[in-house]
Amino acid sequence: MQEVNLLSIFRKADDLIVKEIEDELLIITMNDGITDINSSIYTINSTGKIIWEKLNDSISLETIIVNLASEYDVSREKIEKDVKKLIRELLEKGMILEKE
Amino acid sequence: MTENTLEPKFKFFEVEGPGEDNVVIRHFMTDPPVLEDRLQGDLKLVLDDGIWKIKISDSACVYEYLSEEFAPVPYSVTNIFNRDHSLADVYFGRINAQDYGRLSLPSLTGLGTDQILMSKLLADRNGFLFHSNGVSLENKTVLFTGKSGAGKSTISGMMKNIGGKIFCDDRIIIQKNGLDFTASGSWIHPGVTSDSVFTGKIDAVFFIEQSQDNEITPITKITRKYEKAMKAMVKNFLLSDQWTSTLELMDAFVKRVPFYSLKFNLTNEINNLMAKTIQSL
Numbered sequence: 001m002q003e004v005n006l007l008s009i010f011r012k013a014d015d016l017i018v019k020e021i022e023d024e025l026l027i028i029t030m031n032d033g034i035t036d037i038n039s040s041i042y043t044i045n046s047t048g049k050i051i052w053e054k055l056n057d058s059i060s061l062e063t064i065i066v067n068l069a070s071e072y073d074v075s076r077e078k079i080e081k082d083v084k085k086l087i088r089e090l091l092e093k094g095m096i097l098e099k100e
Numbered sequence: 101m102t103e104n105t106l107e108p109k110f111k112f113f114e115v116e117g118p119g120e121d122n123v124v125i126r127h128f129m130t131d132p133p134v135l136e137d138r139l140q141g142d143l144k145l146v147l148d149d150g151i152w153k154i155k156i157s158d159s160a161c162v163y164e165y166l167s168e169e170f171a172p173v174p175y176s177v178t179n180i181f182n183r184d185h186s187l188a189d190v191y192f193g194r195i196n197a198q199d200y201g202r203l204s205l206p207s208l209t210g211l212g213t214d215q216i217l218m219s220k221l222l223a224d225r226n227g228f229l230f231h232s233n234g235v236s237l238e239n240k241t242v243l244f245t246g247k248s249g250a251g252k253s254t255i256s257g258m259m260k261n262i263g264g265k266i267f268c269d270d271r272i273i274i275q276k277n278g279l280d281f282t283a284s285g286s287w288i289h290p291g292v293t294s295d296s297v298f299t300g301k302i303d304a305v306f307f308i309e310q311s312q313d314n315e316i317t318p319i320t321k322i323t324r325k326y327e328k329a330m331k332a333m334v335k336n337f338l339l340s341d342q343w344t345s346t347l348e349l350m351d352a353f354v355k356r357v358p359f360y361s362l363k364f365n366l367t368n369e370i371n372n373l374m375a376k377t378i379q380s381l
Contacts, residue, residue: 019351
């Protein structure tokens with residue numbers, strides 16, 4: 001299992017189609033504006049959607065976790081576990097990239 | 101072209117002449133031109149699986165196909181479509197005129213199926229292809245979909261036994277028509293009959309699985325309906341703007357059309373449940 005460094009900063013991939021469906025998100029990876037054989041279609045649940053919306057290319061995962069812990073009545077451990085799980089899945093599907 | 105160039109199934113879909121919205125497909129028995137001379141912009145290879153090669157540029161989509169397994173006469177074919185797929189030049193290689201006359205092509209494009217063409221056309225015309233069986237029963241149009249092996253053919257066969265008409269057993273054309281959605285049969289799959297020439301307003305979609313029990317329950321949560329519908333939609337190399345419009349269309353589809361989970365065993369008990377459900381639509 002890929003180790004996720006909480007100090008890392010991730011950015012969303014450029015070539016994505018994102019569709020909000022009630023409290024979930026559907027994300028499709030494109031390749032130069034086309035869905036090809038390597039494209040993925042992925043559904044993110046309501047928890048994942050909250051994390052996705054926090055992802056931007058200037059703050060680390062640690063900051064996201066701290067912010068979420070202050071906004072929601074959920075333990076830091078649970079948030080960290082959810083964030084790491086989602087980040088692994090998004091990385092695997094090429095939907096986010098680690099910022100150098 | 102002879103009577104045997106195309107499969108007989110195309111007879112069912114013959115019309116008197118051009119309609120309002122036409123696609124021109126021209127067949128040539130020559131090698132394709134040097135593509136770089138003809139096309140503008142770089143060709144991007146989006147698929148190469150040994151049988152198919154698909155390349156896309158700013159002005160065209162190129163489909164190359166090697167028909168070892170489908171045709172009585174092996175041939176190679178190259179389609180050069182314009183970007184909106186309203187015009188195609190189809191180049192047949194490795195065959196002579198006599199062979200062309202007995203190809204028994206399963207598609208107008210000479211490819212294994214016309215589903216890529218149809219997907220592209222539908223994406224620009226408020227439609228999409230849906231992997232399902234379609235049955236017309238008691239003036240209602242219902243679709244059955246599910247994982248491979250779930251029993252789509254079995255359940256639609258059971259519906260046929262109680263008077264249903266199967267108009268499609270694989271890929272159904274779905275289009276938005278006003279607020280409603282219609283399902284149409286087509287020639288892009290095996291098993292085409294005269295019943296395939298059919299269009300009807302969709303009254304329900306059933307997501308099926310074989311079970312020990314017989315049960316039909318509504319699926320009401322929009323996110324679940326969307327997820328299930330997306331799995332059954334046939335997805336073929338759509339462009340970004342086509343995806344955007346298709347996802348909006350899917351949104352309207354799942355909000356408009358009733359979805360049901362259907363569990364059934366091989367007894368005929370499901371017929372009574374289906375009859376009640378169809379009466380309620």
